[in-house]
Amino acid sequence: YSLAEVALVTPMRDGMNLVAKEYVASKVDKRGVLILSERAGAARELSDAIIINPTDMGQLAEAMHEALVMPEDEQITRMTAMQALVKRYNVFSWTKLFMNQLAYTKMKQHTLATEMLTPTVTTQLLADYHAAKQRLLLLDYDGTLVGFHANPQRAEPDQELRHLLRALAEQPNTRVVIISGRDRTTLDKWLGDLPIDFITEHGVWLRAAGQEWELFQALRNDWMRDLRPVLELYVARTAGSFIEEKDFSLVWHYRRADADLGEVRARELLAHLSFMTANTDLQVMEGNKVLEIKNAGIHKGAAAARWLAAYPADFMLALGDDRTDEDTFRAMPPEAYTVRVGTGARSLARFNIGSPIEVRQLLRKLLA
Template identity: 50%
Template sequence: ADLLGFHTYDDMRHFLSSVNRLAGMGYFHGEVEVGNRKVVVDAFPMGIDYDKYAQKALAPDTINREVRYRSSLNNEQIILSIDRLDYSKGIKNRLQALEIFFEQYPEYLEKVVLFMVVVPSRDTVPRYQALKTEIDELVGRINGKYGRVSWTPVHYFYRSFPLEALSAFYRMASVALVTPLRDGMNLVCKEYIASRLDQTGVLILSEMAGSSKELSDAILVNPNDIKQIVAALHEALTMPEEEQKFHMEVMQNSLKRYNIHHWVKLFLDRLAEVKEQQSYMHTKILEKNTVNRIKTAYQKAEKRLLFLDYDGTLTGFAQKPEQAMPNQELYDILNKLIKDPKNRVVIISGRKHDNLEEWFGDLDIDLIAEHGIWSKQMGQEWEVQAGMDNGWQKEIYPMMDLYVNRTPGAFVEQKAYSLVWHYRKVEVGLGELRTRELSSHLKYLTNNMGLQVLEGNMVVEVKPMNANKGVGATKWLQKYPSDFVIALGDDKTDEDTFKAMPENAFTIKVGAGSSAANYYLDNVTEVRELLKKLINA
């Protein structure tokens, strides 16, 4: 799949959490990385064909049915319940609530009836057969207890009806009682609203139905709370007509706008957007012809800007971060690059600024540390990005440290404005398991804190949302306009750098996979070989 759609944001959120914790796949802003591509997960609440139901409510056949049905009643107010036979629909709770309602409000005897339509479903399955038996018994008990010769409290229909009959029921009902214990969306409530042409009527809706997220002007109830359903019935039956019309108009306007046609268009437009994004994120291996093009552009340029990530790009990874020191070969490459007055070299890293200062502070190189939070131009002092705050670390650090206690070999690296959980030395399998648990926990914990949780190469990092390499790179692009720009990086944090680059820039990811970079190289050795070729161009 390229796009996965869910009825509600909650469903989408739970799915992403499961993908992370059970399948071990990371996600960011609703995008799941599956192999070398990204799959987008989003919420698309399904609408109905509003005009179809509104027009059906005006159809002569519908009106004739309504007249015929009403002739068998005595001007009672109708409560409508329509569901297929399923234990998730809350039908038993609904009947129990009606029984208690008549006990508490006997003045409504012979003035209110429940039209209950149960559409047969899986009735050969023993569990469903047992459910039907319970429903039959409850209906029989209520009718036997409260029924009169001229009045039946529950009109129970165990069959399906044509649309014209349902439309007549929608027109007749003063109250729609839709209280599933759990439902992805539930369209019956939407069909009821679309059929209320005079804008009267009250919808009682379960908060466990996906549609409750859209129809907040309904009376929302906990379907497991029988007393609350009883109270909602009384509120609905006594609601003034003016208030009914106010709530109904709000819900109708919402359903008109977010109808089935809007849903289809939204889904297909999003799919087209995803395919375009996938095409944009497709990287090609850096072949000889492309290397020659880069060398030619490098030779012709008068001003050059080189953005180089450190870990995983200029040097390999080590068991401990402080052990990944630059070797003499790397120093030689960098010194030859900066010797050319046309070059401006920027090392842009997630490392602490102290590390970069120790290793490269004596070179004529610009440094960007901690994903753009710290920056230093050659010959100047370090500067910190405006608006940075690290007070949040007091709340987040104990959580990350808790996972260190549970995971031998893991440790937390505390930077000035970010925290990094390392698991490179953890037993294979356990590290991935703990990472999924920690990431899920951190994403929930930091939801409204302006923080970002990133899964990198054997790390999980928490940093301010407004701090990323792209912001840092943009400052250099603006300060130092160049006719040759190249950016190299290896993980998700470098995607911000790639996206910030101008169209004519050469962007190269280290390692195959989905990326905003145009090309990729396999490893650090190939990166160094490319830089040597530029030096000798």
């Protein structure tokens, strides 16, 4: 290093490249020229080097000539600046930077953490429920009232759940709303005879108890014939995945696919669909082992807000388990009890509960 008048460092791809920095650090007399590939991470710091594209042979030759004929005073100026940078950003500086960033990340995690629904909180929730004059319960279905099933059509409600929902809905001044991404036909078949409200397909179809189904707003579905072939391509490439077609949305399910392959294909499909739906009135939503393409602006939160306006309540409880339920939590007023089902995920919900089993236990306590 100390003998070399020019250092030529030309990686095609390099995270940092310490050779370039070692060369700079060794030049005690500050004479010497560094030629550095723009594809090395160090190029973002050592801007006083001659930066080149390593695949451009003409540029490389010109850089070598420039280095060999560079005046001594310019060499000293460039090397002094690079040495100051190398000295400043030493191993201790990098360690401090990383540790500070980790500490900041952990602090942000704590601020976004959701409190567990402890016995103390549960006691207060029950007291508020029984003291309320009007109650509104917004309940997600899959992953909240029932566990997930490899075949979504086999996740039908058991008799216990049906009796529980009926008992809650028949309590005075209590509205029970199933707010789900499922299609209205399935939920109507499973629970339509109960005196409860429905918000289905993430807010597309609405039905208050005893009334007819209505659309949240006029929607179009002519785009489905263009995007379905894309989903069919990923079904062919991902064993175990399948397509669900709703009235105004398409869903790609990969719960039955190999876990690793499913996640890889989901990321690929998400990127593909995001590109295709850019600058359109469509959106791509991620759920629990699903990707859904639907009309933009229609989501659980918008429908929940409509229910909150139509049926004011002084006790509100919203339960959900995945990203689509975050829209519901966002729409709820601060005093509402919002509960995320499952552990580990950050959420806008105030509280967290472990599983659908615990959800049913909580709902049974409301009847006590």
